Amino acid sequence: MKSISKAQATMRDLKEKLDLRYANGAAINSSRLAADAQGWPMLFLSVSGNEAEGQPVIALRIKGLQVPAPDQFQQVQFGYSPHTLELAREDGAVAGHGIPLDSDLLKAMFECTKTGITVLEKEIANGTAVTEASMNAASVVNELNDLYWPNKGV
Numbered sequence: 441m442k443s444i445s446k447a448q449a450t451m452r453d454l455k456e457k458l459d460l461r462y463a464n465g466a467a468i469n470s471s472r473l474a475a476d477a478q479g480w481p482m483l484f485l486s487v488s489g490n491e492a493e494g495q496p497v498i499a500l501r502i503k504g505l506q507v508p509a510p511d512q513f514q515q516v517q518f519g520y521s522p523h524t525l526e527l528a529r530e531d532g533a534v535a536g537h538g539i540p541l542d543s544d545l546l547k548a549m550f551e552c553t554k555t556g557i558t559v560l561e562k563e564i565a566n567g568t569a570v571t572e573a574s575m576n577a578a579s580v581v582n583e584l585n586d587l588y589w590p591n592k593g594v
Contacts, residue, residue: 444479447502447523450555451481454500458485461547467496468544476501476572484570485540485548493530493569496540498548501526501575502557525552528562528575549584559584 455471462468462485470489474482484491485498502525527548532539539545552559561582564574 444481444504447504448481450523450557451483451500451502454551454555455483457551458483458548461551462544465544467541468498474572478503480504482572485544491570493567494532496544497530497570498540498545499526499528499570499572499575500548500552501528501572523557524560525555525557526560526562526575527552528564528570528578530568530570531563531566553584553586556586558586 451473455473459471462471468485468487470486472484472486472489472491474484476482480501480503483500485500487496491497502523504523529545530539540548549559549561559582560580561584562575562578563581564570564578568574
């Protein structure tokens with residue numbers, strides 16, 4: 441059993457914020473909402489909708505964490521929270537070519553970290569388009585956790 445409502449709402453909010461940040465940008469200037477094979481929300485950021493190999497594309501996906509034990513009917517469960525937010529981009533041989541500019545990547549990272557969700561950065565091999573399949577095959581190169589965990593007494 442899984443509920444993707446929270447993940448979808450977070451992705452919609454993230455899309456609105458990033459659309460505002462990338463408005464009138466010289467590089468990344470468009471976004472497209474999608475869903476992966478399991479129904480988790482995805483967001484593709486690109487230049488004029490061009491998501492081909494070698495183009496600056498940033499893909500975001502919010503996924504829930506699977507609960508270690510199944511329910512009484514042996515069905516897989518996903519926790520309502522926490523989630524992970526995957527951020528993927530193509531690794532280029534030359535900076536600024538085939539990968540997003542540093543300024544575009546920082547805008548996405550900044551908004552992603554403000555969600556409070558663990559961010560998993562993935563680099564997709566040079567010469568491979570940024571897609572759901574390439575995100576699944578890529579390994580995590582950087583994990584960013586929120587270090588501010590307040591207590592009730594603070």
